[in-house]
Amino acid sequence: MPYQLDNRPADLREQMxxxxxxxxxGAVTAHFLRNLFxxxxxxxxxxxxxxxxxxxxxxxxFYPEEKAPYPPGYRGLHRLVPRGDGLPRCVACYMCATxxxxxxxxxxxxxxxGDPVEKYPVKFVIDELRCVVCGFCVEAxxxxxxxxxxxxxxxxxxxxxxxxxxxxxxxxxPSVDYAGDPWLKRAAPSIPADKLAAMKAAATPYPADxxxxxxxxxxxxxxxxxxxxxxxxxxxxx
Amino acid sequence: xxRFFGMSLALVILVGALMxxxxxxYLAAAGLGWGFNVWFGxxxxxxxxxxxxxxxxxxxxxxxxxxxxxxxxxxxxxxxxWSALLQNRVGANRIKVFGNPLGGIPYLAxxxxxxxTKEKMEPQAATRMLYELAPVMAFAPVFxxxxxxxxxxxxxxxxxxxxxxxAGQTIALQVAKMDAGLLFLFAISSLSVYGTSLAGWASNxxxxxxxxxxxxSQMISYEVSLGLSLVGAMMxxxxxxxxxxxxxxxxxxxxxxxxxxxxxxxxGFLIFFTSGFAETKRAPFDLPEGESEIVGYxxxxxxxxxxxxxxxxxxxxxxxxxxxxxxxxxGWHPLPIAGATEWLRAHLHPxxxxxxxxxxxxxxxxVLMWLQLTIRWLLPRFRxxxxxxxxxxxxxxAALVNVFVTGAAILIDPSLQLLAGLGLLTMxxxxxxxxxxxxxxxxxxxxxxxxxx
Numbered sequence: 001m002p003y004q005l006d007n008r009p010a011d012l013r014e015q016m017x018x019x020x021x022x023x024x025x026g027a028v029t030a031h032f033l034r035n036l037f038x039x040x041x042x043x044x045x046x047x048x049x050x051x052x053x054x055x056x057x058x059x060x061x062f063y064p065e066e067k068a069p070y071p072p073g074y075r076g077l078h079r080l081v082p083r084g085d086g087l088p089r090c091v092a093c094y095m096c097a098t099x100x101x102x103x104x105x106x107x108x109x110x111x112x113x114g115d116p117v118e119k120y121p122v123k124f125v126i127d128e129l130r131c132v133v134c135g136f137c138v139e140a141x142x143x144x145x146x147x148x149x150x151x152x153x154x155x156x157x158x159x160x161x162x163x164x165x166x167x168x169x170x171x172x173x174p175s176v177d178y179a180g181d182p183w184l185k186r187a188a189p190s191i192p193a194d195k196l197a198a199m200k201a202a203a204t205p206y207p208a209d210x211x212x213x214x215x216x217x218x219x220x221x222x223x224x225x226x227x228x229x230x231x232x233x234x235x236x237x238x
Numbered sequence: 239x240x241r242f243f244g245m246s247l248a249l250v251i252l253v254g255a256l257m258x259x260x261x262x263x264y265l266a267a268a269g270l271g272w273g274f275n276v277w278f279g280x281x282x283x284x285x286x287x288x289x290x291x292x293x294x295x296x297x298x299x300x301x302x303x304x305x306x307x308x309x310x311x312x313x314x315x316x317x318x319x320w321s322a323l324l325q326n327r328v329g330a331n332r333i334k335v336f337g338n339p340l341g342g343i344p345y346l347a348x349x350x351x352x353x354x355t356k357e358k359m360e361p362q363a364a365t366r367m368l369y370e371l372a373p374v375m376a377f378a379p380v381f382x383x384x385x386x387x388x389x390x391x392x393x394x395x396x397x398x399x400x401x402x403x404x405a406g407q408t409i410a411l412q413v414a415k416m417d418a419g420l421l422f423l424f425a426i427s428s429l430s431v432y433g434t435s436l437a438g439w440a441s442n443x444x445x446x447x448x449x450x451x452x453x454x455s456q457m458i459s460y461e462v463s464l465g466l467s468l469v470g471a472m473m474x475x476x477x478x479x480x481x482x483x484x485x486x487x488x489x490x491x492x493x494x495x496x497x498x499x500x501x502x503x504x505x506g507f508l509i510f511f512t513s514g515f516a517e518t519k520r521a522p523f524d525l526p527e528g529e530s531e532i533v534g535y536x537x538x539x540x541x542x543x544x545x546x547x548x549x550x551x552x553x554x555x556x557x558x559x560x561x562x563x564x565x566x567x568x569g570w571h572p573l574p575i576a577g578a579t580e581w582l583r584a585h586l587h588p589x590x591x592x593x594x595x596x597x598x599x600x601x602x603x604x605v606l607m608w609l610q611l612t613i614r615w616l617l618p619r620f621r622x623x624x625x626x627x628x629x630x631x632x633x634x635x636a637a638l639v640n641v642f643v644t645g646a647a648i649l650i651d652p653s654l655q656l657l658a659g660l661g662l663l664t665m666x667x668x669x670x671x672x673x674x675x676x677x678x679x680x681x682x683x684x685x686x687x688x689x690x691x
Contacts, residue, residue: 024616031323032324034273058328
């Protein structure tokens with residue numbers, strides 16, 4: 001809630017100035033003593049921290065050691081989504097590289113040995129220094145193979161090379177399988193038979209509409225946040 | 239809760255450590271005093287002058303080199319940490335010793351290292367000699383002010399070296415017991431304005447010159463109310479010497495209340511505190527620096543030369559805390575109860591009594607230093623005309639009235655009862671003013687807490 005501004009003219013006592021200073025010292029001392037004697041609450045959800053007597057008012061988050069989670073929808077570092085057998089979902093169709101306005105994606109396509117249909121990226125390089133974090137690559141991908149849901153921003157580095165992420169670094173995070181995936185439907189020879197059964201079992205239907213649940217930081221959901229906010233406002237709000 | 243008990247314990251330990259420290263200071267003063275007598279004097283005879291020289295030398299080393307310098311440099315760290323606590327922040331904690339930030343204290347070493355190894359920039363057209371002289375002129379007068387502050391009570395040398403022939407000689411934690419006392423304070427503290435104005439002038443920089451001019455006019459203005467605010471205390475305690483003023487504060491007035499300066503001279507305290515604040519050139523009186531308008535009189539200084547100005551500012555804080563403690567807060571009297579000091583003196587070993595007194599003095603000093611930093615972080619900078627108005631139109635008349643009223647009260651009732659009554663009345667008035675709520679009702683809050691306050 002924004003501050004209520006109190007714009008009445010100063011009364012006599014306030015014009016005397018010194019009593020107000022003493023009151024100010026009192027107000028500031030209360031903060032000082034609370035912060036001196038009580039422990040800082042490290043809960044990153046600042047609004048959810050308990051307040052009042054016996055609690056520190058400190059709101060600092062020790063950044064590199066503690067991180068406040070980014071809000072849902074935050075476009076973080078890219079990742080290549082793996083499928084159930086650990087290989088990338090990417091079929092090297094060049095859609096993302098074409099859509100990229102910064103031209104920071106470089107792909108070299110290759111074929112799985114013994115499989116005349118399935119393609120995969122032999123090289124998939126994203127130059128994070130050129131990336132403008134627009135998210136067009138995620139939009140363009142027909143296979144839901146590239147996401148920006150890691151919740152991390154590009155880490156600082158002393159060398160440029162470090163910022164060029166290769167397929168080994170990009171391929172991470174929870175795996176995703178859809179029932180409509182062509183390599184599952186026609187049982188691609190590049191997938192071992194036992195894996196195939198497990199992947200088919202774990203597959204979900206492809207989402208008909210894009211909801212936040214499918215493109216967010218792992219463990220984070222707008223719905224849960226909204227519910228929390230609603231519960232908070234029902235408790236009386238802060 | 240763990241932190242609460244830890245912090246409470248730390249505060250108790252701090253006071254205890256201050257007492258132990260002042261006990262060590264007493265031992266040093268007595269040892270060196272007695273040592274001078276043994277080394278330089280004739281055997282079998284006690285020379286009061288030699289004992290005095292020895293004790294004073296020990297006090298220079300302990301009080302000025304250890305207490306003053308360490309508190310001055312710790313204040314640079316304290317300013318960061320305490321301001322952080324006031325503002326719900328954490329403060330400097332990145333330098334860690336074995337993974338522990340130690341309350342930011344390692345920043346002391348880092349700061350010193352930075353100051354000493356920084357590139358020395360020097361304006362080409364500076365007036366070289368004055369430019370080099372200014373930091374010294376700013377630092378030295380401030381530094382030597384601490385000489386008159388009586389940190390601990392005077393005790394008998396014979397009580398430390400039992401059976402020695404030193405009985406009759408007194409040892410106190412005070413570097414110079416001079417008759418001029420407070421006059422020395424005014425004289426030397428007004429010298430430090432030369433440092434700032436010379437720095438501004440010699441830098442050959444218009445902004446620095448502006449800072450120097452502001453500094454000199456502000457400091458000269460506040461000298462007046464600074465001096466007048468203490469006249470009441472001088473009259474009440476009938477002395478200029480700080481140690482005698484402290485002793486005189488042990489007497490009782492109005493029953494069990496001690497004759498502390500805060501009770502007898504609340505107005506004088508306010509004026510002295512404000513003027514002293516202006517002398518330290520810190521916010522809200524930091525016109526000479528005003529980093530957002532003019533960078534300040536030390537604009538052209540770098541490295542340790544800037545560090546001297548910086549340190550001098552913090553030393554002034556420590557020294558004003560010491561002087562206010564001695565004149566207004568009862569100095570080394572441990573408890574605000576008349577007669578408590580005499581009871582302690584009778585029931586404790588003299589060295590233990592003196593250590594308690596010295597430790598209490600240092601603790602009071604720390605509280606006052608904390609208060610100064612708090613006010614510095616509480617108030618925004620005054621405008622220049624407001625500064626001069628505050629001095630000439632409010633503080634100076636108030637100080638003059640205070641001198642007049644104090645003189646009249648002492649004339650009518652030399653036992654100080656009337657003065658203490660007036661002081662009590664003033665404090666009650668101030669308390670009512672502070673406690674009273676404002677005239678205009680605050681606008682109704684968006685959400686009511688059960689029907690108003």
